[in-house]
Structure formats: C-alpha cells, structure tokens
Amino acid sequence: MFDYWLDACQRGILYWDTLYQRGATYLQHCESGKPPVLVFDYAIIMDGRDLPDPANYALAAIQPPAGCPATDPAKRPFVVIDPRAGHGPGIGGFKMDSEIGIALQQGHPCYFVMFFPQPVPGQTIESVAKAEGHFLKRVNELHPDSDGKPFVIGNCQGGWALAMLASVAPELVGPILLAGSPLSYWAGVRGKNPMRYAGGLTGGTWTASLAGDLGNGHFDGAHLVENFEKLDPANTLWKKAYNLYAKVDTEPKRYLDFERWWGGHYLLNKAEMEWISQKLFVGNELVQGKIASHDGKMRVDMRNIRSPIMVFASWGDNITPPQQALNWIADLYDNVEDIRNNEQTIVYCLHNKVGHLGIFVSAGVANKEHSEFASALDLIDVLAPGLYEAVIEDIAPDAPGQEYIEGRYIIRFEARDVSDILALDDGREDERAFEVVKRVSEINQGVYDRFVSPALRAASNEASARLLRELHPARFERALISPRNPWLWWLPGLAAQVREQRRPVSEDNPLWQWQERVSGWIGQSLDRYRDSRDAAQEQLFRAIYESPQLATLVGVPPAGEPRSQSLTWETRELARLKREALDPSFEHGTLADGFVRLMLYVSIGIGVVDERPFNAIRRVMRDVRHEYPLTLMQLKDIVRHQVALVRLDAPRALRGLARLLPDARPRHQAWLLARDLLALNGPIPAEHQARLDEVAKVLELDADAASRSALPAAPAKPAAEEKPAQPAAKRSAPAKKPAMAKAPAAKPDQPSKSPRSSAKPAAAKAKPASARKAPAKANGQAPGASTLADVGNKQGKA
Helix, strand or coil: HHHHHHHHHHHHHHHHHHEEEEEEHHHHHHHCCCCCCCEEEEEEEEEEHHHHCCCCCEEEEEEECCCCCCCCCCCCHHHHHCCCCCCCCHHCCCCCCCCHHHHHHCCCEEEEEEEEECCCCCCCHHHHHHHHHHHHHHHHCCCCCCCCCCEEEEHHHHHHHHHHHHHCCCCCCCCCEEEECCCCCCCCCCCCCCCHHHHHHHCCHHHHHHHHHHHHHHHHEEHHHHHHHHHHHHHHHHHHHHHHHHCCCCCCHHHHHHHHHCCCCCCEEHHHHHHHHHHHHCCCCCCCCEEECCCCCCCCHHHHHHCCCEEECCCCCCCCCCCHHCHHHHHHHCHHHHHCCCCCEEEEEEECCCCCCCCHHHHHHHHHHHHHHCCCHHHHCCCCCCCCEEEECCCCCCCCCHCCCCCCCCCCCEEEEEHHCCCCCCCHHHHHHHHHHHHHHHHHHHHHHHHHHHHHHCCCCCCHHHHEEEEEEEEHHHHHHHHHHHHCCCHHHHHHHHHHHCCCCCCCCHHHHHHHHHHHHHHHHHHHHHHHHHHHHHHHHHHHHHHHHHHHCCCCCCCCCCCCCCCCHHHHHHHHEEEEHHHHCCCCCCCHHHHHHHHHHCCCCCCCCEHHHHHHHHHHHHCCCCCCCCCCHHHHHHHHHHHHHHHHHHHHHCCCCCCCCCCCHHHHHHHHHHHHHHHCHHHHHCCHHHHHHHHHHHCCCCCCHHHCCCCCCCCCCCCHCCCCCCCCHHHHHHHHHHHHHHHHCCCCCCCCCCCCCCCCCHHHHHHHHHHHCCCCCCCCCCCCCCCCCCCCCCCCCC
C-alpha cells in the first residue's frame, strides 16, 4: 500500500506537470503564429494571399532531413493537402513515418499545402480552390521532366477539396488519393455513424451561421474539434487522461506533440463554413453535380476527373466511415461498365481497424498502405479503366517473382463492381430522410438569415467574439493550467524533484491491478452511455425525418419512389463518337500497340493485377530507355487505347494483331513475353493458355514449338558474380533479359499507321524484345495470375 500511494502521489504531480507543459506549449504556439506542426523543414514558395483572388493558403517545398536521399526532380512530385477542419496544418507530416516521410524516403520531391490561422477577409471556398489550382500549376512547372503529373493526397476535408479541383482542372493532377475523405455525406449504416444525424437534430445549417455571427464573421474551428470529441466521450473524458496518468514516465512526449496540433484551433470565414455545411454536410451536392462557380461558368462534375482515384478508408473510422468514403461511386456510376466507358480508374483500400486520425498519423499505416500506394503509383497510373480493391499482404516465403517485389509487402488490385460497393452498406433507403433534412434546413436557414442574423451582426464585435473564443473549454482549460496561472508557480520545481526520486509501483501490485479494473469499468460505462445516447438520437431522427407527413409538407417525394438514373443524350452520343473514332485503330498501330493488345487479350477474365509483371516491364524499359525510349505516359495512352478496342470487339482486335505485328520475329517475342508474364505467378490457367493458343494461331506461330523455344541468352556472368543460393527463376531472369532487350524486334524505320503518334515504333519494339522473364517456379502460387493492365472481370468480359 505504501508503494502504491507513493507512486500515486508522484504520478499525480507528473501528470499535472504534463498538463502544465501542454498549456505552456499552447501559449508558445499561439504567440509564434501557430505554424504547421511538421517535423520537416520547409520553404514557402508561393503565398496564396498574394493572388488576385487571395486565400490564406500557401505552397511549401519540404526539405529532406538528414538520412533521406536527395530528391530527384525527375521523379513524380508528391503534394499533400491537409484538412482545414478546425485544426492547423501538419498532420500529414507529423512524424517521419508519415505520408510526407514515405515520399521523401523514396526520393520524390514533396510539397505541402498549408494554411494560416486567420482567413483573408472575403475569402470563399472558391478562392481556396483557385489558390490550390495555382499551386499545382506551379508544381508542374517545377518538374516538367518528371515521370508523371503530381501525386496529390487529400486528407479528410482536404479530400473533397482535391476532388473538386481534379474535376475542374483535371490536367493539373496525376493520381489522387482521398484518405479518410467524406464525399457521400448521407451514407452510413443504421445503428452506427451517429455523426450524420447531427445536422438534422439541430434543424439544419443555421447553427453554423449563428456561430459565425457570434464570432463577428469568423467561425471558430474549436467547435468542429468539440464535435469530434463528443463522438467518443469515454476517450475524451477518461481514457486519454488515464493513459497519460498510467504511462506518465513514457507518454508525455507523444502526448504533448499531439496536443500541440489538437489544440491549435484555426478560424474560417462565416461564408466558408456556411458553404461547407450547406453544400456538403447537409446538401450533399458534390456527388450530385450541383456545385458551380459563383458566375455559373464552371460546374464541378467528378466524372470529369481523368486521373486514377484512390480511396483509403477504415472500418474503425467513426468520422468518415467507408460508406461515406465510397458511396459516391454508386452515385456517379450505375455499374463498372459505366466506369470503364468513362475511362475512369478507381482503386479503394479498406483498413480493418485504424481510427480516423490513424489514417494520417499511424506509423504502421504509413509504412504499409501509404508506402505501397507510393510504390505502386506507376502501375495504378496505367491500370485499365475500372473499379479495383487494393489488397496489401506480406510476401509469402515461397511466393514466385520475388525479384520484382520491392519491400516486405505485395500489393494486388482485384476487379470489383459497383454492387460490391453497395454491399458494404445496409441499403440506401435511409438516405431519403436526409433529403427531408436538406429541405427543412433550407427553410430554417432562410428564416434565420431574414430575421435573426441581422440583429446578431449588429450586436457582435471583435471584442465579444474574442471573449467567446477564449472562454471556449478547449482553450480555457489549456490557459488555466499553464504559466499564465500564477497559482501554479510551484508545480515545475516540484515535478523536477519527483523525477529525481521517482519510484514507480510494480504492475503486479494488487492495488495497481484494482485501479486498472476500475479504469476499465469507467471506460465501459461511458461507452454504454455513448451507445444509449446514439441510439436515442437515431430513433429521434428517424421519427422526425422519416415521417411521410413531414416529407409531404416540405415538398420531398415519398420514400417509396425510386431514384431515376438515366444516361443523358450527350453521354450516349459521346460514346457513339468514341466508337467511331476507335474503328480505324483495329488494324493500324505500332509494335507497342500490338504487344499491349496481345497481353490484354490473353489476360481477359483474370480480374487480378499485381505489381510483379509491371515491375518486370518497367525494369527493362529503364534498361533500354536510351535505345528505345518509351515514357510512362506513352505506355498509359497505349494501354487505355487498346483496352477500349479489346472491350469494343475482342475478335476483331485479335484478328488485327497480324497487322500490328507483321514480322515473325516480333510476333514470336511478343507471344513469349505474354506467356512468361502470365506464368510469373505460377502455372497458367487453362482458359488463358487457350487464349495464348488462339493468338499463336492468328499470328501463324507453332504454339508448341514457341513454348519450347527461347531466344538466345546473353553471355553468362562470371561465376564469382552468381549467387548459388538463388532459386532457378531468379538466376535465369537476369541472363535472358539483356539479350532480349538488345534483340532487333523490328526495323527502326518501320512506318506507323496509328493516328496516335505518342509511341514511336522504335520504342514499341523494345518491350516485346526485352521484358521477357523466365517462368517462375510454381512452388507457391499467389492468388491469381496478373498482367500489365487488367481488362477482365469475374465473368470473363473484356
């Protein structure tokens, strides 16, 4: 008992001293202008406050820390957009194991879109979007020779801002990653996701306008943070504090680093918060295509995005559940065929348990999901249009093709349909109630703007607004336990003495174990309170807004009427024109067109793409880039064009191979390479072997003889350079690859009849001649074979 109470007294002093340090850090952070909480040095290269339509945003170039490789300007630049959701910027670079840290470790130039505490007077969301467009244009100018356009990451609220930007300026961005980003705000599962009911229970968006008027035209970000904390009262009221108390000897540094960001509240203009709440949170207008510029000249339509879209969500996220992160796909597209017709590539990845903030700050997530996304960017960029789920797994010890895997994980992309997205939800009938919420909110907002807002704006001033902000509990508790409070002058000195004489209690002490049980009981009690509160709020919401009488009263169609989603005349006409434009390309193209078409045809129906075949081809492309230049963007253009042809008329595309590969030598090489890439994951399935035989017949090849034959290998390496312990597949690939790379696949001056001139004939011949790898040993087959770009689905359609 003595040991326990001595430890409790010491532990209490150290706990309160940590809160005292938190207050000191908060005051220092405020006095220094609340800079980003990045752990990296940076230099502002463009300030949005100097633009014609100013915004309190800036573009910063991240400087690599010691131990990181120097950035390569020729590599694809990374741009991270952090959320402006009450906190300051920096969560995307909060630690070395972060989105920015992963990019720097791989040598990519990295840029960060930051923002300042005070918004510019008159600033709107449109001003912010224009500023971010200027930033991305600047990044493109700084890297004209990079492998591709910038990879842009939008965290949480930065995700919908990125989606809007990519919709109106698709030429500025490469692949985009929406990490924990809500885009379908009405979605969710009954009995869960209570945050979506908040707008309806408060009567709509008028409360955001009220907070803006009381703030003298500014909305306090501390209100948003408070809403997040209310979601988990057990963590807010007990678990976080008890965790600091129980680990007071090791936890303070991590706690203080996080609290520096969590307590750095920023402001938004009233007009900005009104736009966000009315257009997004309650209105859900982003996926409906109803958002337009103030002059009506530009409309935000997410179907206009041309680059691949990656979505990262988690089942443990109670702020942006997977349904809110993914249901926009079903809002925009009827099925996967619609996605393909729009030439869109969408990849999503679902984590099992990490929370909302863990998506950005968890070292495990950064080193696995974010690292694999960064490594697979080029593959994602050339994926055939469609919908895929990214599955990331540890490499099996006996997995074939390990020489083409970088790191400890392997990522594969499995074909999905829109029905798979809908299966993650429990139905969408519950979203009808939010249409009633939207209408009720519009009515209440109109009443507030007409009768209440003028009086409040006349009565408020900057002094009253500042007083309200300082009295907010999130700020007041930090200032109360800080050097600003003269009654706590003794605390730092006493804490220093305690650290010198610290005697922590043993974990097997019965009183400590009793304390742990009591703490668990308190947390469980608060969790039960949360569950009861959320259930009561949901029942109240449904009783009000699922009432057919209220729906009729406000003019919303009854819930029984189905939604109408029909293709417009413009969409159908555009598809017809695309088919007409593709028609001449069936029999005309380059050697690269022929190889890609061959690969696509034999891989119909696989439904799984992984990184190994693509990495093998990229390795050869790098080896022969001086002799046969072929850029990633040219390869992407070829893949997308040939995918469209194979999907449009697979038999005709097959017959056209003989025209694209007119000579016996490139035909033989292309067929061998297709066979070897299919075999990279193990034995070739019978269906795809049959397609290989079909291709051999069309190209007038003897399939049996071609299978037994191999191209001449390059001179063997000296024995001293070989590693006898390597598997046979690993030993044979390096020997064959250089020889095939140098083989004359076709005459360099062979004319091309393709209407697309991006890929030169000389470049085209390099791939069939050089990317071949010996079949891997079948001692451990990975799930499904893979190809350069998958155009199949589970039903075998092209």
